[in-house]
Structures are given as structure tokens and as C-alpha cells.
Amino acid sequence: MSEVKKVKRREEISKEDKWNIEKIYASAEEWEKDFIKLKEMAPKLREFQGRLKDSRELLNFLKLDEEISRLADKLFVYAFLKSDEDTSNNSNQSIKNKVEAYSAELAAMEAFFIPEILSYEEGTIEKAIEENQELKVYKFMLQRVLKRKPHILSKDMEELMASVSDALNAPSSIFGMLTNADMTFPTIKDEEGNEVELTEGNYSIFIKSKDVKVREAAFKALFNTYEHFKNTIASSLTSSIKNFSFVAKTRKYNSSLEASLKPNDIPLEVYDNAIKTINDNLDSLHRYVRTKKKLLGLNEIHMYDLYVPVIDAPKSNIEFNEGVKIIKEALKPLGEEYLKIFDEGIESGWIDIYENKGKRKGAYSWGSYDTMPYVLLNYNYELNDVSTLAHEMGHSIHSYYSRKEQPYTYADYTLFCAEVASTVNENLLINYLIENEKDEKKKLYLINTQLEQIRTTVFRQIMFAEFEKITHEKIDAGEPLTSEDLCKIYHDLNVKYFGEDIIVDKEIDMEWARIPHFYNDFYVYQYATGYSAANSFVKSILEDGGDTVEKYKGFLKAGGSDYPINILKKAGVDMTTPKPIEDTIARFNELLDMLDK
Template identity: 60%
Template sequence: MAIVKPRNEIDPKFKWKLEKIYASNEAFEEELSKLKEEAPVLMNYKEKLHEKESLLSYLKDFEKYTRVLEKLYAYAHMKSDEDTTNTAQQVILSKVAQYAAEYSAMVSYFVPELLSLPESVIEGYLADEDLSLYKFYIESIVKEKPHVLSKEKEELMATMSDSLNAPDDIYSMFTNADMTFSDVEDGEGTKHPMTEGSYSMFIQSKDRVLRKNAFMELFGTYGKYRNAIGTMLSSNMKTFNLKAKVRNYSGPIEASLSPNNIPVAVYDNALETISESVSSLHRYVELKKKLLKLDEIHMYDLYVPVIDVPEEKIPFEEGIALSLEGLKPLGEEYLSIFKEGVENGWIDIYENKGKRSGAYSSGAYDTEPYILLNYHEDLRDVSTLVHEMGHSIHSYYSRKHQPFVYGDYTLFVAEVASTTNEKLLIHHQIEKEQDPIKKLYLVNQELEQIRTTVFRQLMFAEFEKVTHETIQKGTPMTGEDFCSLWMDLNKKYFGENIVLDQEIEMEWARIPHFYRDFYVYQYATGYAAASAFAEHILKEGEPAVERYLGFLKTGGSNYPVETLQVAGVDMTSKEPLEATVRRFNVLLDMLEEYLNQ
């Protein structure tokens, strides 16, 4: 095994250059002290927002101090992640986090006070040339005014928030702390400790006995608590319906989508399109059954890889070369920014003792869009590199082309740029791969991405829509009702050729996302938008690249659906998801071709 080095033994050329933000912790401390001293000036504008000069001064001062706070926070959290055992850096992070909470409380008066202004004042502000930069910002706050309650009611809702979050808190505590599983046996009779974490490994195991036993144990255990977990989920849905009603929304879906101006049609279209395409998923199940040489395929067979290939080591320099090759369709400008990031210290490349695991893209408006990696020379590490670089170059373009107030982008589009990069890379790998076994491995990898990110998440989204609408009509739902609906959805999505073991009816009970109402559909819409962009770029070339770069440059200066629309991806239509399904079918053809050889 490779030895994990302490941080100080890693060559500086493999580390991100955070000293560009602050040369030292002392410089950081100095800036934080200065901010604490100066930022309270923001309180001077309280109850003065009806005066244009005060509003304008507030917005300028808010930008000035928030930019400093963001920079401080970015530095502190990234320094802390370099080595989580470094207590000095933890102290620095807690200092800025504590101040961020104080700062947030200090400016919390702004939105309620702005919304309390007479309509004539707001209209005047929106038409005023001096405030033209902030027009969209003010509009996006005022848009939600019909759903903002009186000051007293808002205070009441805030004091009740802990109680209203109880179903989620109880579910989390019950499934993470109280629920335990028995050990499971593999094909040779060896017992393995079973947890939620180990289940994800067991379900991909080549040992079918282990897969089956893990599946039966996991869902069998959840099944014992169907009534309790059913009550938790039903209570959470009732709470969300209540909040939607109190805030004058037509229903829970609108309440979730409205703040980002996403039409309910986007949600409904996604479900309709995927319902029309489930035959492709049925076909995949049938092909997987043949590739695994099974007489019958069960739900616990779905995650096992159809093919094994020996892991190739890809040194970082080769990973960069492969990435640049795969992203060539995005043009020279994009590739030059990618190279600039590699050469200018955006990336913290290798693992070291105490370093935070995983990968992310971070930074602030006034810093580089830094990337944390833990590069282990695997093929999936190259995919992670292009994914995070997709986020970072999106941030780079947004910050370069937008003022601070619009320098960030919403969750709805956050995964689009990163996934577009992944789509282009894997397309390139599949196209150039000559070895039929390696090609099949890559094809199956992309098929699994689409199955789990699009089909599976939209099945979840359909479950949410049906259950919430049932509760909204005043019909209660129990654990038994959830089980019955879940079984019906599995039949619809996976088809007749799979054996639906009774235990699968409990799968809804282990999805924590159902406590974050109407969140999961965004995985599928983000992937669909990326699929559409990748398809356009590969087919059209430069005109599609121009539109795509335009999307990256828009930042938060428009609503997400409109931003994508301008770039040629209409999320209110079926086309983006249809592009994903088309790609899924092309990959299935490749799989079938291999089977028929």
C-alpha cells in the first residue's frame, strides 16, 4: 500500500496556493479584526431603506464586507481541510464561522424591511437608473412577497421551526443511531458485519449469496419498522403541505420550485418523459441479465458490475492529458483556463495525513476557484478531476463576467457544468477505446450513471409527487400505502423481466432525501441539461460551444431555467431528457452488439 505522507512532506508544486489569499494566519487575523471593527456600519441603514441613498449605500457596503467575509471563510475552511488534525487551523475556522453567524444576524433586517416598503417605493427603485445593477436582485426578493407573512407570523414560524423539523430529526436519529443489522453470510459461510455503509459494497459484490443476504437483511430490518417510519415520513409531508398552505402556494411542488422561478411544468415534463422511456430501462435489465448469465434477475443483481477490468494506474500528468483530450470539443479558450488552473496552483492534488477525504471545488469571488482532490491514479480520479474543474471553470467565468451580486449560481444549475465535462470525457474514452472489454466497462459505467441519476431519481420524484398530492387532498398515508406505491413504481420502471422480491417494497424507508421535499428531481434535470449540452457540442461544434460558454458566464444574473434556455437547453420541454434517453439507447446498442459477437 502507498504510504500516506504528512502534509509537510508533500512537494509544494502539488499543493494549492492559498498564500495568494493570505500570506499567513497573522494576515488573516488582521483582516478579520478589521472586518469586525468596520462591518457594524451596516446596522446604520436599519429603518432607512425607504430612502434611495440609504438603500444604495447599504448595497455597496454589504458587498464590500461580504466579499471580505467570503474570502476569510474560504481561506479558513480550505486551510482546515489540508490537515484536519491541525488544531490551530480549526480554531481559525471556528472564529470566522462564529463571526459569520453574527454578521448574518446583523443584516437579517434587510429582506423583511425591503418587503415591508410600499409598492410605489419598490416600483420606483426598479425603474431607477442608479439602482439598475441591482434590479434583478431586488426583483428576485420582491417576487416572493405574496408568500412572506406578517412580521408576527414570520416570528411565530421561526420559533416553531425546531418542532416542524422533528420528523426529519427523529428519522435521522432512528436510522443512524438506533437501527442495527445482523451479520450477513457470504457464499462460503463467512459472516460480515452489516451497516448502511457496508451494504453499498455488498450489493456490488460478485458473490450472489452475499448480495442476496445483505438485501434481505437490510430491507427485512426496515420492514419491521414500517409503521413507525411511515408515520415519520407522512408527518414530514404533512408539515411541508402545511407550510405551503400557510405561505399561500397552490401546493407543495410550487412552494419548493417557486423561489428559483422554476415552473412546475419542468417537474411534470420530467416525469412524463421518463414514463414514456421506461422501455429503455426494461431493455437494460434484460441485457444485464444476459451479461451476468442469470436465469432470473433480482433487484439485488442490479448494482453488480457486468465486467471487471484490471485497474490501470494513471499518473496525474497523464490524467491531465486525458482530460484535455476529452474536453477538446470545448475549444482552446476553455482548455487554456483548465491549464491555467493546473499551472497556477488551483489544485491540491494528493492525499496527506489528516487531509479531508473526497473532492470539491471552492473559493470566493476574489480568489481562485480552488479544487481539493485526493488523487490515487485511478480512472475514476480523472473523472473526478474533470468534474471539479467543471465547477471551478463555471465559477471562473461567472466571477469574471458578473458583478459580485450575481457572481454565484443556483443549485438547479450547479451540477450542469461538472456533469457536461464528465459526459464529454467518457464519450471520448468510449469512442477511442479499441479493447472490447475495456470499452464494455466504460459503456456500462455510463449506463449506470444514467440509470441511477436519471431513471432512479425520477422514480423517487414520482413517489414524492403522488404521496404529497394524496396528503394535500386530505387522504392520510401509512407505511403500508408507501409500500404498495413503491412496489407499483418498481414494476413500472423495471418491467416484467425482473423478480421483485417483496422486501424491495421497503426501499422508500431508507431514502433521506424524502425529508428534503422535491430535491431529488434536480439530479436528473442537471444530468439531462448536461446531456443536451454535450450532444449539441459534439454535433454542432463552435456555435454550441459559444452558447454553452454564455451559460457559464451568466452566473446568477438570471433565473436558472431562463439561463439554460438562452443557451439552447429548454428545461420546460422534453428535449433535454430525451437527449439523455437517446444516449442511453446508443449505449444499449453497443452492449447488445458485444453480446451478439
């Protein structure tokens, strides 16, 4: 009998395979000293309340706030990384809980800043900036605050809005409790004929099954369960949309969409162009459906056939160092400087590589202005793990550049830009693998993988975005929406997006009911814009080289020093035009040509 392979304890993992967070604090005692220092410094912020009209006082406040924020960030990062490397370690959990609890107190001490700035007469802050040269570095940040003035309410109204924020977020909480805690799904038969309880977790496995009976059973069991709760979930979703609409109108925005996009200076046409460009190119998605039907050898293709791969994943066992070599070959077009930073990350302890008992699952990149940009992995020797490493190092090198080139105030980048750098690395990797793969089956698998990335990240997310636009516009206009209305809107979108070659099974009409992102209004379109911007960069980098690489590095170095649309535009990617999404569709068609040979 073979020995069961056990997950290692944290202390059994070699030092070279762990991140070097001792570089932040050598011990918990050192962390504790800085935590005490933070608690001594932070109350000094309150002393500036009512004094920010004076340019010297404003500058002194901003300098102190930066010093305190940087210290808090460092304490926070260390505590959370220690907690994530072993969630069963009580002393690690203790410092995490301590700093997490204090962060709310710290936020309260800083809370007067924005209302006070906005309470001044027009021109007051601009005059202070002119008077004091040292304030010029904060100019863009202060301008962003001042732009919110038309949408800020009276002090009493702001307090009222803050006091009802929990109630306004209740629909999302109700949805989460219902779908995560209270809903249960029936059993289905797996490929071996065993009765297995269906869950949201294992649904993603069954829907990719090679056995059509298994994926059909999983599909029907999942969505028929949601249908039992359709009126409750429709009520929670429409209440969430109504709440967002209420806040948008109260803050004097023209629409819910404007309330979501305007604070980041994203023109509404970016959202509308994304939907229009995809709608103008749905023939490509219809062709994908036809190609998939042919390759799977199906007489008819259903919604539950969309996720099954056209070829099984090849078995792989890629050692971490081999994965690093593959990624470096793929990233060569980004130039020596970029690869040097990548090497520095590998060699100087950015990465916590392997799983251990109690370690947080998944992967992420995280750090602060005064720490390294750390990467958490749970590397398991598969191709997907290599892709994850490339993705997270994209985030970390973006952070490295922005922190090196920008002052603290502008070192963080927005969500609109965040996924671009990680997706550039992922796309360079998969393009490289497709280009260099000699085994036809493996090549087919890689082509299908990238096609699925585009289908799910661009086409599907824009369909979601269109659903959001329709439902928010109706509620903004005072139209009620029932579960039947939501099902009809969603059904019609599926018919339009997937075309006449697929059977749009009635169960798919309920899919809107299981999408948690719909409670985070107008969020999902950013997956599609981020992927498309990354694809445009990759296309230019591979075709043009030098100049484009420098522009791309300019994007990485820009951090949050301008609005995201402007940062991308300066780097050569204009998200106010259809081109980035059209470039992505061109790549989709190119991959379809390879698949359809």
C-alpha cells in the same frame, strides 16, 4: 515482508501538489487582521435599518453589504480550506470555528433587509431604481425579493415561523439519528465465507458482488432491518411531508410542489414533464434489464442484481499528469479558451491533489468572488479519480467564468444549474474514452459505467421524484399515509419502472425508508434535469461545434443573473420541453446497442 504503505503527513506532500491558499492569506496573522476588520465594519449595516426607502441609502447599504460579504466570504473560504487540508491541526480548526460562529452574528445584522424591502408600498423600490442609475445593477436581485411578497407573512407570523423552524426540521433529525446512530444490521457471509457485519457503508460493495448469494444476503439483511422500524420511519417521513405542506399552505402556495419550485421561477411543468417523459420511455429501462440479465447469464433477474457490473473494473494506475492529458483531449471540443483556463487551474495552484493524514475525504470545488476556485481531491490513480477531476474542474471553470463576467450580486449560480457544467465534462470524458478504447473488455466496462450513470441519475431519481409527487399530493389533500401505503406506492413504481422481466422482491418495498433526500422536499429531480441538460449540451457540442460552444460558454458566464430556466434556454437547452430528457434516453439506447452487440 513488504513495508506497509503509510499515508503521508501534510508537510510530506510537495508544494506543487497542494493548493495555493497562501494567495488568499500568507499567514494566519494576516487572516486575523481581516477578521478584526470584518467585526469592525459589520455593525455599520444596522445603521441603515428603517432608511432603505431612500434610493441613496439603499445604494449605500447594498455597496457596504457587498464589501462586508466579500470580505466574510474570503475569510470563510480560507478558514475552511485550511481546516479541510488537515482536520487534526488545532490552529486550523480554531480559525474555522471562529469565523463559523461569527457568521450567525453577521446574518442577524443583515436580517432586517428583506422584511423592510417587502414592507414598503408597491412601487417604492421600482421608483428608487428609476431615480438612481447605480441601482440598476441590483434590479434583478431586488425583483426576486419583491416576487416573494405574496408569500411573506406579517412580522409576528414570520417571527413565529422562525421560532418553530427547529421543530419543523425534527423529522429529518430523528430519521438521521435512528438510521445513522441507533440502527444496526446483522452479519452476512462475504465471498470468502467470512462473517462480516453489514453497514450502510459496505452495503454498496456487497450489492455489486459477483457472488449472487452475497448480494442477495446483503439486500435482504438491509431491507428486513428497515422493515423492523417501518412504522417509526413512516411516521418520521409523513411528519416531514406534513410540515412542508403546512409551510406551503401558510405561505399561500397552491401546493407543496409550487412552494418548492416557484421561488426559483421554475414552472411546474418542468417537474411534470420529466416524470411524463421518463414514463413514456420506460421500454428503454425494461430493455436494459433484459440485456443485463442476458450478459450476467442469469435464469431470473432480481432487484439485488441491478448493481452488479456486467464486467469487472479493469486495473489501472493513471498518474495525475496522465489523467490531466486524457481530460484535455476529451475537452478539446470546448475550444482553446476553455483549455487555457483548465491549464491555468492545474498550473496556478487551484488543486490539492493527494490524500494526507487528517485531510477531509471526498472531493469538491469551492472558492469565493475574490479567490481562485479551489478543488479538493484525494487522487488515487484510478479512472474514477480522473472522472472526479474532470467533474470538479467543470464546477471550478463555471465559477471562474461567472465571477469574471458577473458583478458579485450575480456571481453564484443556483443548484438547478450547478451540476450541469460538471456533468458536461464527465460526459465528454466518458464519450471520448468509449470512442477511443480499443480493448473490447475495457470498452464494455466504460459503456456499462455510462449506462449505470443514466439509470441511477435519471431513471431512478425520476422514480424518486414521482414517489415524492404522489405522497405530497396525498398529504396536501389531507389523506393519511401509513407504512403499508408507502410500501404499496413504492412497490407499484418499481413494477412500472423495471418491467415484467425482473422479479420485484418484496424487500424493495422498504427502500423509501432509507432515502435521506426525501426529507429535502423535491430535491432529487434536479439530478435528472442537470444530467439531461448536460447531455443535451454535449450532444450539440459534438455535433455542431462552434456556435454551441459559444452558447455553452454563455451559460457558464451567466452565473445567477437570471432565473435558471431562462439561462439554460438562452444557451439552447429548454428544460420546459421533453427534449433534454429524450436526448438522454437516446444516448441510453445508443449505449444499449453497443452493449447488446
